[in-house]
Amino acid sequence: MAGPTWNRAYIRAFSFDAEVRALYFGSHLAAVAVFRGENSVRTLEENEHFPVCDVAVDWSLPGVADALLDDWMDGQSELLLARLPADGSLTRELELAARSRGSEIAICRSQGDAFLPLTGGVDTVRSLFSGRSIRDSRKHEANLIQIGHLTVHHDTTISRALLHEAFELEAAGWKGREGSPMAAQPETKAFYETLAELGSRNHEMILHSLRLDGKMIAFELATRSGGRMDVLKIGYDETYAKHSPGNVLRWHVIESEATKGEIASYHFGRPSPWKTRWATQIGDLASVRIYAGLAGRAKYWASIAPRLWAKENLGEVVSAVRTLTGRPEAQVFQPRRTSAPPANRVSTPRPPLRASSPPELSLTKVPNGFPGLRLARLPDMGSDLEITGIPDEADAPADSTVRVTAGAATSEAARARSAS
Numbered sequence: 456m457a458g459p460t461w462n463r464a465y466i467r468a469f470s471f472d473a474e475v476r477a478l479y480f481g482s483h484l485a486a487v488a489v490f491r492g493e494n495s496v497r498t499l500e501e502n503e504h505f506p507v508c509d510v511a512v513d514w515s516l517p518g519v520a521d522a523l524l525d526d527w528m529d530g531q532s533e534l535l536l537a538r539l540p541a542d543g544s545l546t547r548e549l550e551l552a553a554r555s556r557g558s559e560i561a562i563c564r565s566q567g568d569a570f571l572p573l574t575g576g577v578d579t580v581r582s583l584f585s586g587r588s589i590r591d592s593r594k595h596e597a598n599l600i601q602i603g604h605l606t607v608h609h610d611t612t613i614s615r616a617l618l619h620e621a622f623e624l625e626a627a628g629w630k631g632r633e634g635s636p637m638a639a640q641p642e643t644k645a646f647y648e649t650l651a652e653l654g655s656r657n658h659e660m661i662l663h664s665l666r667l668d669g670k671m672i673a674f675e676l677a678t679r680s681g682g683r684m685d686v687l688k689i690g691y692d693e694t695y696a697k698h699s700p701g702n703v704l705r706w707h708v709i710e711s712e713a714t715k716g717e718i719a720s721y722h723f724g725r726p727s728p729w730k731t732r733w734a735t736q737i738g739d740l741a742s743v744r745i746y747a748g749l750a751g752r753a754k755y756w757a758s759i760a761p762r763l764w765a766k767e768n769l770g771e772v773v774s775a776v777r778t779l780t781g782r783p784e785a786q787v788f789q790p791r792r793t794s795a796p797p798a799n800r801v802s803t804p805r806p807p808l809r810a811s812s813p814p815e816l817s818l819t820k821v822p823n824g825f826p827g828l829r830l831a832r833l834p835d836m837g838s839d840l841e842i843t844g845i846p847d848e849a850d851a852p853a854d855s856t857v858r859v860t861a862g863a864a865t866s867e868a869a870r871a872r873s874a875s
Contacts, residue, residue: 456685457509460653460660461678462489465500468646473500478519478526485519486512488527495750496533504646506685506724507568507740508538510545520548524556524745532751533744538565541739549743559746559755569734570683570722573713580713583735592706595698602695603668607707611658611679613651621662621674625690637688647676647688654678665704673700675708684712685722705733 466473471491478486488510489500501508512519527534539546546562553560573580581589599605610617622644626636638644654660659680665673673691677684691701712718723730726737746755 456505456507456678457511458659458680459487460657461650464646464649464653465489465504467649469642471500476526478522480516480519480522483513483516485516486510486523490527492531495531496535497527497531498534499536499539501537504643504687505538506687506722507540507738508536509540509543512545514544514548520552521555524549524552524558528745528747532748532754533746536743538740539743540568541741546741546743549745553745559752561744561755563742563744565740565742566725567740568722568724568738569726569730570720570736570738571709571734572719572736573709573721574716574719575713576716577710577713580709589706592699592702595700596703596706598698599667599672599695599700599703602698606666606669607704607711608662608664608666609708609711610662610664611660612655613660613662613676615648615652617662618648618651618676620671621664621676621688621690624671624674624692625688628690628693630690651676663704663708665700665707667695667700673704675704679718682717682719683722684718684720686724 462475466475466489474490474492474497476486476488476490477484491498491500499508499510512523524534536545536549541562541564550560550562571580571583596605619638622636622638625631626638630636631639637647651660651662659678661677661679661684663675663677664671671692672695674689675686676688677686689701691704709721712721722738723734726734731737746752
């Protein structure tokens with residue numbers, strides 16, 4: 456998603472007012488990013504077609520993160536980068552650069568990236584699934600073979616006719632009935648046509664298909680480069696739904712890629728029930744907001760302050776959060792929520808939570824776009840503290856809750872709640 460193929464196709468198809476910023480060190484190209492700037496906010500361009508977002512950067516250059524931040528914040532009070540790998544180089548280095556200059560920064564967890572690792576060979580990948588799922592797929596494939604001649608195709612040169620065959624198959628299914636297939640919107644159709652055309656030149660795109668007597672009955676359109684494969688669109692012929700042609704095709708894709716050993720991970724994008732049946736891991740993604748100058752700082756605090764000062768027990772909320780995180784110097788509403796600390800940062804051990812009963816804590820939320828914390832004293836469990844994360848995206852999954860119990864003794868109510 457950071458390379459020229461994707462971005463050229465996207466800009467050409469959607470015809471938005473793109474701001475392409477190229478950073479040079481002398482004559483050496485150090486980074487290229489595609490932005491949309493609106494109302495003093497520079498935004499890394501992305502939409503529902505992007506599985507993840509990223510920027511092409513040469514990280515071997517010293518000081519490149521500081522140079523990027525200087526360039527990207529030029530004339531802007533706010534920078535928004537959505538759906539970045541939470542522990543990727545861009546998120547990590549920008550955070551270090553922003554904190555070193557005292558800029559306000561909020562890193563909020565985004566809906567993740569579901570994927571299946573394909574390393575270790577076919578047997579290793581098969582071991583990640585139940586024997587029943589493999590047997591069911593083999594049974595469905597045998598049933599399709601009984602009906603006609605079954606073939607599997609992996610096309611890295613995607614002709615316009617081949618792509619349109621996939622368009623028609625998708626439109627014949629539930630997406631067609633809901634009005635959301637690739638071919639429904641001219642811009643979307645043009646995007647995938649251009650992406651297939653440009654990607655076919657250097658084998659960065661692939662169309663997997665399952666055919667019965669020459670007719671396409673299932674397909675997956677994906678990007679395939681940099682050691683990863685990202686599924687963009689899928690479809691199947693509902694006439695053969697009871698034989699699960701999409702699952703039969705996916706097993707062929709998994710076994711083919713695991714055998715070749717060129718692709719390390721098979722990505723499905725935002726988690727959903729069907730995706731999590733295949734994905735064994737969820738990669739952490741994050742939205743990063745950075746604020747610059749007095750205007751940015753004012754914008755940041757102006758969004759939060761009205762809701763904070765109205766709360767009666769703000770001091771207790773701040774104290775409890777700082778004690779819990781073991782970071783008394785941390786800003787309460789900017790917790791880092793990634794699975795591992797960024798490089799070159801030293802994590803201090805967290806002190807144990809004291810068992811003394813905390814005072815009653817009021818409900819505290821912050822505006823959309825910032826991480827939030829809800830803290831509540833549970834009256835029947837004197838030493839329990841409940842912390843609930845409030846996602847910043849409309850399509851994010853339900854709130855997640857963590858309960859921390861201090862001290863060796865736990866009430867029966869706490870035990871029952873923990874068991875449930």
